[in-house]
Amino acid sequence: MSTDAILRIDQVSRIFPAVSGRQPVRALEPTDLTIARNDFITILGPSGCGKSTLLRIVAGLDTPTAGRVMLNGRAITGPGPDRGMVFQSYTLFPWLNVADNIAFGLRERGVSEAMIRETVAEYVAKVGLRGFENHLPKQLSGGMQQRTAIARALANDPEILLLDEPFGALDNQTRGLMQELLLGIWERERKTVVFVTHDIEEAIFMASRVIVMTARPGRIKADIAVDLPHPRHYTIKTSPEFSALKARLTEEIRAEAVLAAEAH
């Protein structure tokens, strides 16, 4: 696995400096993590465990206090189109319609308009938004907005796709459908994905590997392989293997959640 690593997180830590007399916050303990090409990793942890901080450092939106992140052997110094990102908050550009949102990154790179049209049509179809190309974000449901955000990130053809609790604000049914959609795309294209979530079921259903993080200060507690076969159907969520994994992760997470609750 380490021979075909796409991303190496090497002793990365993050301490938020003290604000107005308070103690500095250790958000992330020195962390090592290697991610293999074409893998689907979920990072699971209670809120405030530093999982989002870790993802933002990989995206280049936050700088580690120590350590470094290497993508394909090159150190990351800032955000870039090689790492697509989908945020928990709805970050579509509200003044652009669906098609122009998806085209945003392509236009920034100066891709020809003909090529842009083709790519946009392809990704609109992939996320099932045909007929909504000219809709503005405010005219879309939360699920459709996040599908557009996924299409926007993928249209840029990034090396790795980072998702920060992208379905966290959606209702349960929509969330289930979105998981299937994203997993379907991954099963067909095998793009490397790092997906942050606090939802245990979501973490198991999509991942080939679940990284469990501890409560603040954040640290990797467990690294669990998910050997469920692909393509996965939503009914897998009721299988005994799935339930066993879920029970195990629930225990791991519960201990952390209790610690986090006590700390507050």
Place this chain on the structure above:
Amino acid sequence: MALFRPLEPVSQRARIVLGIAFFALFFALWAVATLGGYVSKTFLADPITMVKDGWILLTKFGFAHDIGMTVWRVVGGFVLAAIIGVPIGILMGAYKPIEAFLEPFVSFARYLPASAFVPLLILWAGIGETQKLLVIFIGSFFQIILMVAVSVSNTRRDLVEAAYTLGSTSTGVVRRVLIPANAPDIAEILRLVLGWAWTYVIVAELIGSSSGIGHMIIESQALLATGQIIFGIIVIGMIGLISDLFFKFVNRRFFAWRLA
């Protein structure tokens, strides 16, 4: 009683009827006070005299030309301030070193009352059009810079971050996120500042001017023609209302994405 529940919306028709009703009430009270003899004619003309005086002003004294001059001064000074002020405001909001450099001075300068500059500007630029434009310019310029800068500073961070992860450069973020995201607010700021520019122009015209609505008003005062003064003030109000409606229409047209 349902009509008076807090935040309960009112129908479009009722809105228009109520809006006109207050104008009617205002004129009725004015008419009662003046025509009923409760207020001396020397100090306040009645509405009928006001309309008559206005008609004479327009037909015999070329008041239309005065209105034209005033409008041109406001628009001229304001457009100049907007053309220079908006880009500076955007740069200030986007780039913190520029903000640190300019913000303290601009904050200070915006409290300098434009009207207090009138005597000084007469010394510098005479009593010609340049002086009038400069008063408007000084009154609008610093306000525009500061308000635009604040608006740009408050751009949603997550949109900027999203643009970076899509490959935007610094200038790309300014051009394709900060400017479009704030365009509706900038239009709204310009609408507000244009309203203030109307106050400055009258002040500029009260002193050392030979044309304009303000000039007419000060002349009328010497003649105790309160009907003309009120007519002039009402004309200013009407033009303000029209420009306001125009701005609102344009904003609604161009920034539909902003409306709920």
